Amino acid sequence: MLRITATATISLTVGAILATAGFLWADRAFPPPLPARLEASTEVLDRDGLLLRAFATPQGxxxxxxxxxxxxxxxxxxxxxxxxxxxxxxxxxxxxxxxxxxxxxxxxxxxxxxxxxxxxxxxxxxxxxxxxxxxxxxxxxxxxxxxxxxxxxxxxxxxxxxxxxxxxxxxxxxxxxxxxxxxxxxxxxxxxxxxxxxxxxxxxxxxxxxxxxxxxxxxxxxxxxxxxxxxxxxxxxxxxxAEAIPERRLALPAYAPHLAETALRNAPSATAHRLTISRPVQSGLEAVALNAATRLGPKLSVAMVMADARTGEILGSVGSADFFSTGRAGWIDMTRIVRSPGSTLKPFIYGLAMEQGLVAQETLVEDRPSDFSGYRPRNFDMRYQGDVSVRQALQMSLNVPAITLLDAVGPARLAARFRRAGVMPQLPPGESPGLAIGLGGVGLSLRDLVQLYTGLADGGRAHLLRDGTELIEPSTASTDVLEPQAAWQIADILSGVKPPHGATQRGIAYKTGTSYGYRDAWSIGFDGRHVLGVWVGRADGGAVAGLAGYVAAAPILFEAFARSGLALQPMRRPPAGAIRARRADLPVTLARFAPGADGLTAAPNAPSEPPPQIIFPPAGAHIDLAEGTAAPLAMKLQGGRAPFRWLANGKAIAGLHRTRTATWQPDGAGYSTLTVVDAAGRAASVSIFVE
CATH class of the missing domain: 1.10.3810.10 (Biosynthetic peptidoglycan transglycosylase-like)
Structure with a gap:
C-alpha cells in the first residue's frame, strides 16, 4: 500500500514537473498578444482633463x-x-x-x-x-x-x-x-x-x-x-x-470641433491633446452661438473667442454656430478668417492720442463734415453731433473725431502698435496704412482683435493668444500696446457704454463695429480678467441688410459673458497718475482739440522757434527716487515758445513756466507720462518709470 502511494506521489510530482515545464515552454514559444498600449480613441481634453472630443479608432x-x-x-x-x-x-x-x-x-x-x-x-x-x-x-x-x-x-x-x-x-x-x-x-x-x-x-x-x-x-x-x-x-x-433604464444612446462629447480637428492635424500621432479650453466655458459659448444663429437666420453664423487677458490662454473658441451646417459653412473656423473689423479699432486711436498728451476724456473735439485730402468720413447714422467730448465721441463711435485724431497721431504709428502686439494687419498689396484703417479699412481676424483687447484689459500689456494646438510653444511674454494710463482711460470710457437693448449692465467694457456693406458685425468686451470677442456674419462674406454690431453682436456678447460660468472680475485700478479730470480742471491746451497742419493744437501765429523737446528725463528712463526724500524731479526742455504748460499723466502741474526748467513731485512708483505744451500749442511727451 505504501509502495503504491509512493509511486502515485512520484508520478504526480513528475507529472507536475512535466506540466510546468511544458507550460513554460509553451509560454515562451507562444507569447500572448500583449501590446504595451492598447489601441484607443484619440482624445482631446480641456485644461482640467475633461473630455472635449474623442475620435473613433481606425476600426470605427x-x-x-x-x-x-x-x-x-x-x-x-x-x-x-x-x-x-x-x-x-x-x-x-x-x-x-x-x-x-x-x-x-x-x-x-x-x-x-x-x-x-x-x-x-x-x-x-x-x-x-x-x-x-x-x-x-x-x-x-x-x-x-x-x-x-x-x-x-x-x-x-x-x-x-x-x-x-x-x-x-x-x-x-x-x-x-x-x-x-x-x-x-x-x-x-x-x-x-x-x-x-x-x-x-x-x-x-x-x-x-x-x-x-x-x-x-x-x-x-x-x-x-x-x-x-x-x-x-x-x-x-x-x-x-426603481430607476429608469436609458432608452437611447447619447452622442459622445464633441466640444470645440475646429480646435479638436486642428490639434489632430498638427500632431496626428499623439494619443491625447490637452488644450487651454475650459469645457464649462466652451459649452456655454457654443449654446449661446447656436441659439443666436438660429434666431438670426439660416445663412448667418456666429464665432466667439474668450481669453484670459493676463496669460493669453484661450478659454473658449467657437469657430461657427454649427460645425455640421452646410448652409452656414460651419466647417470654416471664422475665428481665424480675416475680415474688416469696422469701428473696433477706434479705442486704440484714442489711446495713442492720450499717450501723446493731445486729448483727455473731456477734451472737446468737433464732429462735423471734414475733408482729409479727399477722404471724407461720415458717421454711421449720417448725422453729426457738433462739439462733443472725447468720451462721448468714443462711446457713440463717431467717425469724424476718430479720423481727426488718427490724422494727428498717424496711421503708421497705429499699425506699428498692432505689429508690436503680435498682430499683423493686412492691407492691399503695395499699400501703406492710411486713415481708412480707423474705420475698418484693414484685415484682421477675431483672434487678432481679442489679442489686441487683452492689452486694454491688462493695463496696456497685450498677450499672444494660445490654445494648445500650436506646433511650437508660443512665447508667453507680454508687449505694451498702450501705456498703462492710456489703457485705463480707454477702459474707463468703454465701461460707460450703455448695454444693448434688453441686456443688464454687467460691469463690462465693450465696443461694437460694423464693416462696410453690412458684411460683419462685431462686439468685443472685457472685465478685469477676461476678453470676449463676437463676430456675426456670413462665411461667404455676403452682405446682410441691417446687420450691425450693436444690434446683432452686442446682445450675444452680454449673453455669452453670463453663460460662460465665469465670475465677472472688477476692472483694474487706475495706475499712478491716471485720473478722470473734469473739463473745468483741464489746462487750456487740453480744453479743445483743434488740429493744425502737424496734427497738434494750432496757435494763432505760426511759431518760428523749433518745437519743444524734453531732454530730461529722457524717454524710457527709470528714475530712482530715494525712499522718504522730498526732493522733486527736475525737468528740462529745449526749443518751444514760452510760456510752457507741464502735465503729468494728463493732469496739469500748477502754474505756467517761462523758463525751460520745472519740477514735479511723483505721487507714487510706476509708469508716468510727462507732457509739455508751449504757447503755440505744440507738445512733446516722454514716458518714464519711477522706482
Whole structure:
C-alpha cells in the first residue's frame, strides 16, 4: 500500500514537473498578444482633463482609455463580486468555479453559470473566438495563465475595463458610461453601475437602446447578487431597481470641433491633446452661438473667442454656430478668417492720442463734415453731433473725431502698435496704412482683435493668444500696446457704454463695429480678467441688410459673458497718475482739440522757434527716487515758445513756466507720462518709470 502511494506521489510530482515545464515552454514559444498600449480613441481634453472630443479608432470603435482611478470603486467591487469573486486569490483560473460550472452543466443539461475569470475574459477579448468550443476554452485558460505572469491584478482590471464590449461599437466602461448616461464612470449611480456590470456578458441582447426589458432584467440580477453578497442592502437595491433604464444612446462629447480637428492635424500621432479650453466655458459659448444663429437666420453664423487677458490662454473658441451646417459653412473656423473689423479699432486711436498728451476724456473735439485730402468720413447714422467730448465721441463711435485724431497721431504709428502686439494687419498689396484703417479699412481676424483687447484689459500689456494646438510653444511674454494710463482711460470710457437693448449692465467694457456693406458685425468686451470677442456674419462674406454690431453682436456678447460660468472680475485700478479730470480742471491746451497742419493744437501765429523737446528725463528712463526724500524731479526742455504748460499723466502741474526748467513731485512708483505744451500749442511727451 505504501509502495503504491509512493509511486502515485512520484508520478504526480513528475507529472507536475512535466506540466510546468511544458507550460513554460509553451509560454515562451507562444507569447500572448500583449501590446504595451492598447489601441484607443484619440482624445482631446480641456485644461482640467475633461473630455472635449474623442475620435473613433481606425476600426470605427469608441474605445476610451481607462484607469482604475477614473472608475468608481463601487463598480470594480461589484464587477469582481459578480464575475470573479476569487479574482484577487487565483492565478488566472478559478478551479472551484470551473468544477461548479461543469457540475451544473451535467446536472441541468445546460449552462447555468460560467467558470470564466476576469483574466480569461480578458484573454477572449484580446483574441476573439468565432464560436464556443473546448479548444477555445483551453486556449483562454492558457492565455489567462500567461497574462497573470505578466500583468498585475490592477493592470488586468484596467485592460478589461478598456476592452469590454457594451453594444454596437462601444468598448470600455468610459465609452459606455458617456454613451448611455452622459457621465464619466466616476459619477455613476448604483443602478447605472449594475447595468454596466451586466452588459458585457451579452452586450447585443442587453443593449438598453434596443432592448430595455432585457437590460432591466440583467441589471436587476446584478442587484440581487449584490444583496446576497452583502454588498448592498435590500433597500438600496430596491431604490436602484426603481430607476429608469436609458432608452437611447447619447452622442459622445464633441466640444470645440475646429480646435479638436486642428490639434489632430498638427500632431496626428499623439494619443491625447490637452488644450487651454475650459469645457464649462466652451459649452456655454457654443449654446449661446447656436441659439443666436438660429434666431438670426439660416445663412448667418456666429464665432466667439474668450481669453484670459493676463496669460493669453484661450478659454473658449467657437469657430461657427454649427460645425455640421452646410448652409452656414460651419466647417470654416471664422475665428481665424480675416475680415474688416469696422469701428473696433477706434479705442486704440484714442489711446495713442492720450499717450501723446493731445486729448483727455473731456477734451472737446468737433464732429462735423471734414475733408482729409479727399477722404471724407461720415458717421454711421449720417448725422453729426457738433462739439462733443472725447468720451462721448468714443462711446457713440463717431467717425469724424476718430479720423481727426488718427490724422494727428498717424496711421503708421497705429499699425506699428498692432505689429508690436503680435498682430499683423493686412492691407492691399503695395499699400501703406492710411486713415481708412480707423474705420475698418484693414484685415484682421477675431483672434487678432481679442489679442489686441487683452492689452486694454491688462493695463496696456497685450498677450499672444494660445490654445494648445500650436506646433511650437508660443512665447508667453507680454508687449505694451498702450501705456498703462492710456489703457485705463480707454477702459474707463468703454465701461460707460450703455448695454444693448434688453441686456443688464454687467460691469463690462465693450465696443461694437460694423464693416462696410453690412458684411460683419462685431462686439468685443472685457472685465478685469477676461476678453470676449463676437463676430456675426456670413462665411461667404455676403452682405446682410441691417446687420450691425450693436444690434446683432452686442446682445450675444452680454449673453455669452453670463453663460460662460465665469465670475465677472472688477476692472483694474487706475495706475499712478491716471485720473478722470473734469473739463473745468483741464489746462487750456487740453480744453479743445483743434488740429493744425502737424496734427497738434494750432496757435494763432505760426511759431518760428523749433518745437519743444524734453531732454530730461529722457524717454524710457527709470528714475530712482530715494525712499522718504522730498526732493522733486527736475525737468528740462529745449526749443518751444514760452510760456510752457507741464502735465503729468494728463493732469496739469500748477502754474505756467517761462523758463525751460520745472519740477514735479511723483505721487507714487510706476509708469508716468510727462507732457509739455508751449504757447503755440505744440507738445512733446516722454514716458518714464519711477522706482
Amino acid at each position: 470603435r469608441w474605445r476610451l482609455r481607462t484607469d482604475l482611478a477614473s472608475v468608481d470603486p463601487k463598480l470594480i467591487e461589484m464587477l469582481i463580486t459578480y464575475e470573479d469573486k476569487r479574482f484577487r486569490q487565483h492565478r488566472g483560473v478559478d478551479a472551484f468555479a470551473i468544477l461548479r460550472a461543469g457540475w451544473q452543466l451535467v446536472s441541468n443539461g445546460r449552462i447555468v453559470s460560467g467558470g470564466s475569470t476576469v483574466s480569461m475574459q480578458l484573454a477572449r477579448l484580446m483574441e476573439p473566438r468565432d464560436a464556443r468550443s473546448l479548444g477555445a476554452k483551453f486556449r483562454q485558460i492558457f492565455r489567462a495563465l500567461q497574462l497573470e505572469r505578466r500583468l498585475t491584478k490592477d493592470e488586468i482590471l484596467t485592460r478589461y475595463l478598456t476592452l469590454a464590449p457594451y453594444g454596437g461599437n462601444l468598448e470600455g466602461v468610459r465609452a459606455a458610461a458617456l454613451a448611455y448616461f452622459g457621465k464619466e464612470p466616476k459619477r455613476l449611480s448604483v443602478s447605472e453601475t449594475a447595468l454596466l456590470v451586466a452588459l458585457p456578458q451579452l452586450p447585443e441582447r442587453r443593449r438598453p437602446d434596443r432592448n430595455v426589458e432585457g437590460a432591466r432584467a440583467a441589471r436587476d440580477r446584478v442587484l440581487n447578487r449584490m444583496v446576497s453578497a452583502g454588498l448592498l442592502s435590500e433597500r438600496e437595491a430596491a431604490r436602484a431597481a
